[in-house]
Amino acid sequence: MASKPLLAIIIAATLLTGCQSNSASQVKQSATPQWVSVTPASSYMVYGVGSAQNTGDLQQAKLAAQESARLALAKQLNVTISANTTISQQADNKSMTFHIDEYIQSQVPNIQLQGVKIEDEYISADNKTLYALAAFNRTEAVMQTELSINAIDDEISHFQLSPTQSKSLAMKSAVALKELGVKRDKYNNYLQMLQAAHVSMPNPVRTKLELADALLNDISFSINADSNKHLKVRDMLAKALTTQGIKVTHHNADFDLSFRVDWQDMEKSGTYYSLAESYLVVKEQGEEKAHFNAKVKAASSFKDTAKSNAMGKLADKLGQQLAQFVVTGKS
Incomplete structure (x- = not known):
């Protein structure tokens, strides 16, 4: 059995070793990582x-440092994507699909930067500043x-789109195709943000999307005024809608607009204000499908021009x- 003096020496040596270990660990933690400055x-x-x-709330400062790191990472990509690039380029050549694309673009969310991870964190020696390192593969x-x-x-490519379907069913199928096309565009925009090349569109895909465009552009509307005194307004509206690329016809229209x-x-x-x-x-076919209303205002030095x-x-x-x-x- 060890004597008391020997036991005391062993215990002291053990405590000293433990203190040295903790001290080394603390030195390692307090050393500033290279990524903080580079x-x-x-x-x-x-x-x-x-x-x-760190203004007193360490957890809040930690979250703020992480968010700051994510923003810094996004800036490294250094690309700003406009969701309406394609729409803007088509604005001078409007058609029914122009308006449809514009609406679908507003409904389909952009692809967000995903997969960003906080790889490391560091607190300054004076405990006043928190740092975070964000990484993205x-x-x-x-x-x-x-x-x-x-x-x-x-x-x-495997989507079945038959022009012989009823107009409503064909229209629904064409819109579904257009939505897929918009999603495809947004994924390509995301690739651009990642500084990678776009994926080119295969011919069968392009053909299907063009077929959907043709079907939607062929949708026709007839316009019926509520009274004969509005026939002039009806003609003005028909002309204005035609200018918007919307097909207006007097007979055998797919939809009637009252x-x-x-x-x-x-x-x-x-x-003059109008x-x-x-x-x-x-x-x-006589069945009400939707109701819309709109308000507008225009001004001009000439009454007819204002209207x-x-x-x-x-x-x-x-x-x-x-x-x-x-x-x-x-609606």
Whole structure:
């Protein structure tokens, strides 16, 4: 059995070793990582470093540093995507599909940056500043996005779209195809954000989407005024909708538009103002499908021009509303 002096020496040595171990660990933790001052670089990873001041709430400062790191990482990608790029390019050549694309674009969410991880964190020696290192595997994200686009292409290629279907069913199928096309575009926009090349569109996919466009552009509307005194307004509306790329016909239309427009004209200091409020009912074979109303205002030095401008604005709104009807089948 060890003597008491020997036992005391062993215990003291053990305590000393433990203190040295803890001290070494603390030195290691307090050493400033290189990434705090120099953001890491990699051919397949993207990094971002963020920081936040500790004002008393350590957890809040930690979360703020992490968010700062994520923002810094996003800036490393250094690309801003406009969801309406395609729409803007088509604005000078409007058609029914222009309005439909515009509506679908607003409904399909953009692809967000996903898979960002907080790889490391550090608290300064004085406990006043927190740092976070965010990491994102760009190569893996590109591969996953390309796979998603290929899956959409496969779905579009096998999509059955028959022009011999009833107009409502064919329209519904065409819209579903358009939605897939918009999703595909947004995945390609995401690839651009990742600084990767777009996935080119296969010919069978392009053909299917063009067929959907042709079917939707062929949708026709007839316009019926609520009274004979509005026949002139009816002609103005028909002309304005035609300018918006919407097919208006007198006979055998796919849908009937019954409308009423309430006008209010005024003049002030030599300027004419025209205010219009429209009430529109969409019918298919006599059955009411949707109801819309819109309000617009226009001004001009000439009374007729003010009214014409108001009708143009009204037609633009009605074009958007009709696109909503085509996409959703309701108001």
